[in-house]
Amino acid sequence: NTDTLKYKRILLKLSGEALLGSEDYGIDPEVINRLSHEISRVHQLGVEIGIVIGGGNIFRGEGLSKSGIDRVTGDHMGMLATVMNALALQNALEKQGNKVRVMSAIGIHEVCEDYIRRRAIRHLAKGNIAVFAAGIGNPFFTTDSAASLRAIEINADIVLKATKVDGIYSADPVKDSKAFKYDHLTYDEVIEKKLAVMDTSAVVLCRDRNMPIRIFDINRENALMDIVQGSNIGTIVTA
Numbered sequence: 001n002t003d004t005l006k007y008k009r010i011l012l013k014l015s016g017e018a019l020l021g022s023e024d025y026g027i028d029p030e031v032i033n034r035l036s037h038e039i040s041r042v043h044q045l046g047v048e049i050g051i052v053i054g055g056g057n058i059f060r061g062e063g064l065s066k067s068g069i070d071r072v073t074g075d076h077m078g079m080l081a082t083v084m085n086a087l088a089l090q091n092a093l094e095k096q097g098n099k100v101r102v103m104s105a106i107g108i109h110e111v112c113e114d115y116i117r118r119r120a121i122r123h124l125a126k127g128n129i130a131v132f133a134a135g136i137g138n139p140f141f142t143t144d145s146a147a148s149l150r151a152i153e154i155n156a157d158i159v160l161k162a163t164k165v166d167g168i169y170s171a172d173p174v175k176d177s178k179a180f181k182y183d184h185l186t187y188d189e190v191i192e193k194k195l196a197v198m199d200t201s202a203v204v205l206c207r208d209r210n211m212p213i214r215i216f217d218i219n220r221e222n223a224l225m226d227i228v229q230g231s232n233i234g235t236i237v238t239a
């Protein structure tokens with residue numbers, strides 16, 4: 001029964017860093033299994049789930065360019081890193097009994113499907129989890145922008161961005177003891193106050209299509225479950 005659900009189709013944004021856990025490189029198996037478990041439980045409720053996964057635990061174009069790699073090449077490497085994470089997530093979710101399809105914005109046909117919007121929507125309607133890899137497929141973008149774009153394309157109810165902090169703060173809570181958490185912000189406030197929580201381009205995309213964004217703590221147990229059932233966890237960004 002999906003009537004009690006606040007959100008029936010969600011776009012979950014997981015950063016690559018979220019998979020790091022206690023490792024300093026790559027993927028912590030314990031973390032990916034725990035995340036998969038939380039996602040599975042929400043999926044079992046009947047929520048349709050698209051996931052955009054980042055690659056920062058492996059490569060970021062910006063970081064690579066500092067070590068002398070051409071930016072566009074570095075971004076290609078970053079996008080491929082997201083594909084690796086997507087495969088790991090697919091595997092972990094499948095082990096827990098879910099049907100999962102990785103869809104990449106860059107064609108890698110021996111490994112996963114291409115991102116095709118109609119097919120993505122069909123997967124969701126059939127009860128498959130869709131993992132969107134390779135961001136939007138172009139350099140100089142991030143997977144935050146991909147999350148906004150895919151959410152809009154698949155007509156999701158909301159973008160749920162999992163982070164290491166439990167919402168958007170007025171300043172960095174680690175550095176500033178006066179920092180406080182916002183429960184609600186408008187898109188323009190996030191942009192004007194330069195709250196470093198998501199790229200501006202990702203926020204602007206959501207603003208222009210009126211797509212709500214909720215920022216929440218990835219380490220909070222049951223967070224996803226509570227959010228789809230209507231809890232006001234973290235910070236919500238709307239018009």
Ligand code: UDP
Pocket residue numbers: 014015016017053054055056057059060061062074075076077078079080081082134135136137138139140141142143144146
């Ligand atoms: N990237 C890109 N285009 C995209 C999405 C990602 O070029 O549409 C590259 C970019 O180099 C980025 C890397 O892939 O740094 C990994 O993505 P991101 O930094 O968004 O990962 P996250 O911070 O979420 O782990």
